Structures are given as C-alpha cells and as structure tokens.
Amino acid sequence: MASQSDIFDVLIIGGGINGAGIARDASGRGLKVALVEAGDFGGATSSASTKLIHGGLRYLEFYEFGLVRKALKEREVLLDIAPHISWPQSFVLPSAPERPDWKLRAGLFLYDHLARRKVVPGSNRIDLRQDRAGRALESHYTHAFRYWDGWVDDARLVIANIADAAARGAYVRSRTRVTTTIWDGSAWTVALSDGTSVAAKTIVNTAGPWAEEVARSVMGRNDAPSLRLVQGSHIVTRRVHLGRDAFMLQQPDGRIIFVLPYEHDFSLIGTTERSIDTPAAAHITEEETDYLIAAVNRYLARPLTLDDIVHRFSGVRPLILEAGGGIRALDAKFSLQYVLARALLDGHVSLAHFEGQAHADARVQAWLPRIEVAAYDDSQFAHSNHFGGAVRLTLDDGTVLEASVEQALGRTSAHPLPQHLLEAKFALCAASVLQADAVEAVAAAVCCGRSIG
Numbered sequence: 191m192a193s194q195s196d197i198f199d200v201l202i203i204g205g206g207i208n209g210a211g212i213a214r215d216a217s218g219r220g221l222k223v224a225l226v227e228a229g230d231f232g233g234a235t236s237s238a239s240t241k242l243i244h245g246g247l248r249y250l251e252f253y254e255f256g257l258v259r260k261a262l263k264e265r266e267v268l269l270d271i272a273p274h275i276s277w278p279q280s281f282v283l284p285s286a287p288e289r290p291d292w293k294l295r296a297g298l299f300l301y302d303h304l305a306r307r308k309v310v311p312g313s314n315r316i317d318l319r320q321d322r323a324g325r326a327l328e329s330h331y332t333h334a335f336r337y338w339d340g341w342v343d344d345a346r347l348v349i350a351n352i353a354d355a356a357a358r359g360a361y362v363r364s365r366t367r368v369t370t371t372i373w374d375g376s377a378w379t380v381a382l383s384d385g386t387s388v389a390a391k392t393i394v395n396t397a398g399p400w401a402e403e404v405a406r407s408v409m410g411r412n413d414a415p416s417l418r419l420v421q422g423s424h425i426v427t428r429r430v431h432l433g434r435d436a437f438m439l440q441q442p443d444g445r446i447i448f449v450l451p452y453e454h455d456f457s458l459i460g461t462t463e464r465s466i467d468t469p470a471a472a473h474i475t476e477e478e479t480d481y482l483i484a485a486v487n488r489y490l491a492r493p494l495t496l497d498d499i500v501h502r503f504s505g506v507r508p509l510i511l512e513a514g515g516g517i518r519a520l521d522a523k524f525s526l527q528y529v530l531a532r533a534l535l536d537g538h539v540s541l542a543h544f545e546g547q548a549h550a551d552a553r554v555q556a557w558l559p560r561i562e563v564a565a566y567d568d569s570q571f572a573h574s575n576h577f578g579g580a581v582r583l584t585l586d587d588g589t590v591l592e593a594s595v596e597q598a599l600g601r602t603s604a605h606p607l608p609q610h611l612l613e614a615k616f617a618l619c620a621a622s623v624l625q626a627d628a629v630e631a632v633a634a635a636v637c638c639g640r641s642i643g
Contacts, residue, residue, distance in 0.1 A: 196389060197222075197377050197389045197390060197391060198222045198223060198224045198361070198388060198389065198390040198391070199216070199221040199222045199223065199390070199391055199392065200212075200216055200221060200222075200223055200224075200390060200391065200392045200393075200394055201223075201224045201225075201226070201378065201380055201388060201390035201392070201393050201394070202223065202224065202225045202226070202393075202394045202396055203226060203368050203393065203394070203395050203396060203397050203404055203408075204227060204395065204396035204397035204398060204400070204401070204404075205225055205226070205227025205229075205230075205231040205232065205348070205352065205362070205364060206231075206232060206234060206235060206236035206348060206396065206398050207232065207236040207344070207347060207348050207351070208396040208398070209225055209227070209394075209396035210225070210231065210232070210236075210347075210348045210349075210351035210352045210355065211351050212394060212396060213225040213351065213352065213355035213360050213362070214351040214352070214354050214355040214358070214360075216355075216360075217354075217355045217358035217359055217360040218354075218355075218358055222359070223355065223359070223360040223361070224360070224361040224362075224363075224388055224390060225352065225355065225360055225361070225362045225363070226362075226363045226366045226367075226368060226382060227362075227363070227364045227365070227366065228365070228366070228367040228368075228383075228397075228400075229364070229365060230364055230365070231348055231349060231352055231362075231364050232344070232345045232347075232348030232349060234398060234399070234469070234505070234506070235398050235399065235505040235506055235507060236344055236345065236347075236348050236398075237344055237345035237348070237505075238422075238424075238503050238504060238505030238506075239344045239422075239505060240422075240424065240448055240450070240458070240460050240461055241341055241342055241343065241344050241450070241458070242279070242339060242340065242341060242342070242448070242450075243265045243268050243269065243276060243339060243340030243341070243342050244261070244265065244339040244340065245258050245259075245261040245262035245265055245301060245304075245305075245339065246258050246261050247297060247298070247301050247337070247339075247438075248446060250297045250300055250301065251297070255300070255304060258300075258301070258304055259304040259305050262301070262304055262305035262307075263305045263306075265309075265310075265339065265340050266305065266306070266307065266308055266309050266310075268340065268342070269309040269310070269340050270308070270309060272342070272347065272350060275342060275343040275346045275347060275350065276340055276341060276342040276343070276347070277340065277341060278309060278310045278311070278338050278339075278340055278341075279338065279339055279340055279341040279436055279450070280336055280337070280338055280434065280435050280436065281336065281337055281338070281339060281435065281436045281437065281438045281448075282316070282323045282334050282335075282336055282435045282436070282437050282438070283298075283334055283335045283336075283337065283437075283438045283440075284318065284327060284331045284333075284334040284437070284439070284440075284489060285331070285332075285333045285334060285335075286331075286439075286440045288440040288441070288442065288444070289440060291333075294335055295315070295335070298313040298335055298337050299313075301313065301337060302337075309340075310338035310339070310340070311338050312337075312338075313335055313336060313337035313338070314335070314336055315333065315334075315335055315336075316333070316334050316335070316336050317332070317333060318331055318332055318333060318334050319332055321334075321336075322433045322435075323336075323431065323433055323435045323437075325431070325433075325491070326430055326431035326433075326437075326490060326491060326492075327489050327490065327491055328489060328490070328491050329491070331489065336435070341436075341450070361388075363382070363384075366382050366383055366384055367382065367383040368380055368381070368382060368383075368404070368408050369381045369382065369383055369408070370408065371393065371408060371409050371410075377389045377390060377391055378390045378391070378392075378393055380393070393409070395409070398506070398507075398508060399417070399419050399469040399506040399507070399508050400469060401414075401417065401508060402414055402415070402416060402417045402508070415510050416510075417508040417509065417510065418465060418508070418509040418510075419465065419466050419467070419468070419469065419506050419507075419508055419509075420463055420464065420465055420466075420506065420507050420508075420509055421462070421463075421464045421465070421466045421471075421472050421504050421505070421506050422460060422461035422462055422463060422464075422504065422505050422506075422507065423460065423461060423462045423464070423474040423475075423478045423479075423482070423502065423503070423504040424458060424459060424460030424461055424474075424482075424502070424503055424504070425458075425459050425460070425474070425479060425482050425483075425499050425501070425502050426452060426456050426457070426458055426459075426499070426500050426501035426502070426503075427456060427457050427459060427494055427498045427499050427500065428455075428456065428457070428494075428498045428500070429451065429452075429454075429455055429456055429457050430449060430457045430486070430490055430492070430494065431449075431451075431457070434451060435451075436448060436449060436450040436451060437449040437489070439485060439486060439488070439489050441485050441488075445463075445485075447459065447460070447461075447482065447485040447486060448460060448461070449486055456500060456501075459482050459485075459486055460482065462474075462478040462481060462482065464478060466506065469506050472504045472505070472506045473504055474502045474503070474504045479496070479499070479502065483495070483496065
C-alpha cells in the first residue's frame with residue numbers, strides 16, 4: 191500500500207474544461223491533485239463549443255434567475271482574469287414574431303441587473319435602418335436589441351487552467367487512460383495505460399460523454415447514472431457581416447442560432463441538437479447543415495449557400511437520464527451543461543460525477559475542501575438519505591449530522607448553516623456561488639474520504 195505522502199487527495203479523470211477547472215481550483219487550495227486524460231487536453235467537447243461565455247439569456251424564460259445570476263457573475267470573473275483569450279462580445283437580437291419586444295426588453299433588463307457588471311456594457315435598443323448591423327439583415331428587420339456577453343478561445347482556456355494547475359503542483363498526464371480502479375478500504379489504486387499506477391483518496395469523473403463508460407467499465411459502478419448524448423453542430427462560412435457584432439437569431443421552432451465573427455474572415459454559426467448513441471458517432475449531418483443555413487437565411491440580406499461553408503464540426507454534451515428514462519428536468523430545459531455531483535456509496539467509497547462544458551461555470555465546478563452547499567432533491571440523488579425536509583450526513587465513525595433543508599441551503603440569515611456542519615470533516619462539491627443571504631444550489635453533497643448515508 192502507498193504511504194500517506196504518496197496518495198493524491200483527488201484524482202480527476204478527464205481533461206476537458208471541467209477536469210481542468212477542478213484541477214486548478216483544488217491545486218490552488220493546497221490539495222494534492224492528479225489529472226489524467228485519455229486523449230489530448232481539451233480535445234473533445236471543450237474545443238467544439240460555440241466559444242461563448244454567457245449567462246444564459248434565454249434561460250430567463252424558465253425563471254431560472256439564480257442560475258443566470260451565478261453565470262453572469264462568473265462571466266465577469268473569467269473576462270477579468272483571462273483577457274488574453276476572452277473578451278466582451280456584442281450581440282444583436284433582431285425583433286421577430288417569435289417573442290414580443292416587451293418580453294425581450296424585460297429579459298435584457300434582468301440580464302443587465304441580476305449581477306454587477308464591470309467588464310461588459312448594458313443593453314440598448316437600436317434602429318437597424320441606421321445602425322451598421324442592419325446592413326447584414328433583410329430590410330424588414332427594422333429594430334433590434336444590442337446586448338453583451340463574452341467570447342473565449344475554448345481550447346486555450348482548458349490549457350490555461352491545466353498549466354496553472356501544474357504550476358501549483360498538480361500531476362497532469364495526457365494520452366493516458368485509466369484502465370482499472372481498486373478500493374482497498376482507505377484509498378483507490380488506479381492503474382494507468384502507461385503501466386504505472388497512482389493512489390488517491392477521491393476520484394472525480396469528468397470524462398464528459400464518456401463518463402458513464404468510465405463509471406461502469408473502469409470503476410465497476412453499475413448504479414452510475416445513464417447519459418443521453420446530444421450532438422451540437424456548427425458550420426464556418428464566409429463572413430456574413432463586416433462589423434464586430436454577433437447575432438442571436440430567433441427561430442420558429444423556439445431555438446436560437448448564433449452567428450459570430452470568427453478568425454477575422456469567417457462566421458461561426460451554431461448550434462443544433464441531435465441525439466446520438468456513442469461519442470464516436472458524432473458528425474454533422476446534411477440535415478443539420480441545411481437547418482443552420484435555413485435558420486440564418488431567414489434573416490440575412492445576402493443568403494448563404496452550401497458553397498459558402500468552409501468547415502464543419504460537432505461536439506457532444508452528456509445529459510443525465512432519470513431512472514424512468516426521462517431527461518433530468520434542468521437538462522431538458524437548458525442546453526447549458528450542468529455540473530452533476532452525485533454520491534455513489536458502498537459504506538466507505540465516494541465518487542463524484544461531473545458533467546458539463548459551460549465555460550462560465552468552470553471556475554466554480556470545483557471539488558471544495560470546505561462545506562459550502564448541501565443538496566437536497568431525492569429525485570436526483572437516490573443514494574442520499576432525505577427525510578422530512580432534512581439532509582442527514584453520516585461520517586465513517588458513525589457520527590450523524592443533520593440539518594433542515596433551509597439550514598443546509600442557508601437560504602435566509604435566520605437559518606444559518608449549523609456550526610457542527612461547518613466543522614465536520616467532509617467536503618461538498620458546489621456548483622453555485624455563495625451569496626450574502628442565499629445560496630442558489632445545484633450540486634449534491636459529496637464527501638472526501640467520507641460517506642453520506
């Protein structure tokens with residue numbers, strides 16, 4: 191058995207943006223971290239995104255104000271700390287029959303004010319007959335709203351996080367697959383494809399579309415949540431507009447399509463949504479290509495043709511399937527990919543699953559060495575013990591800690607988190623930002639070498 195000094199606090203499987211962000215955060219908190227990736231860092235979904243840092247304007251339609259507020263706050267943080275690979279991006283949202291102007295105006299007002307803005311400007315209404323952006327659109331589009339989000343070089347963001355994690359002492363390996371994992375009662379022994387092995391107290395599975403395969407085949411967890419794999423495809427075309435604005439175009443089917451300036455001479459257009467069976471099956475179809483061309487041609491003064499396409503690519507995001515086969519409610523509502531933290535326990539072992547590629551969330555999708563938020567919903571976390579509106583946490587030594595849901599969430603200053611929970615020797619995975627009087631919680635309790643009963 192490895193000595194205590196040789197054991198990593200956390201081993202992360204998967205070197206996309208989630209694994210990279212967790213590695214950086216955990217290393218910065220003084221933890222001993224290992225990160226292994228079967229392919230290239232950021233080589234899958236994390237380099238096949240729409241390359242946006244956004245708060246999720248359209249999610250306001252589902253009244254997810256806390257979610258949007260959190261993402262907007264993280265957008266500001268990321269734009270501030272990584273100006274060399276990210277910057278504010280203006281978006282033009284033309285008035286269209288799909289949504290009335292009052293609804294767009296109300297949504298943008300909330301978008302401007304849900305979180306403090308220091309980096310990006312606020313929104314305003316523009317006259318497309320006078321504004322340069324109108325030159326790209328058909329003449330019957332006379333008015334629009336201009337608002338701001340962020341653009342990021344998604345692949346470089348992954349590498350920047352991994353480089354910083356390594357500088358803080360993390361052990362990082364690409365093109366190294368985890369072949370087996372064995373729990374000996376105190377730590378995991380993890381065999382790697384290069385013939386070496388490492389030991390870790392906790393394993394975090396951030397393998398994205400391969401997370402279910404890793405959990406079941408590598409870790410032997412047949413109770414791991416099932417994934418629905420959804421392909422999002424993009425096309426790169428000749429540049430449709432010489433200005434610096436991007437466009438957010440509403441569609442009759444309720445979806446929106448982005449058109450972004452890309453690499454000076456081109457436009458990036460996406461995305462679609464198509465279910466696939468395996469990550470290897472990801473490829474853009476003729477139907478997706480036709481859909482994207484038709485979607486932008488509803489608006490453009492100079493329509494695109496197939497001959498204008500210079501490149502196509504697809505990425506895959508994993509959505510969580512409930513026991514009954516349905517898509518988890520939050521995933522069904524949003525294409526924003528969530529972090530899912532789920533405790534899978536056998537009396538001693540804890541295993542956290544992280545899914546998602548939302549860059550605005552990457553900094554807070556971290557394994558934290560202190561308690562921040564507990565969760566709560568037994569429809570999502572079948573292995574947690576939920577009773578009478580309370581959360582019960584059982585430590586390895588048999589100590590039982592419990593609190594009401596309101597106390598665990600810290601939703602009001604009248605119900606602070608109990609001191610005995612703050613002092614408990616377990617960690618929680620938080621995918622939300624603590625606020626002064628409330629926590630918008632979307633993660634489940636997960637322990638570090640502890641069990642949640």
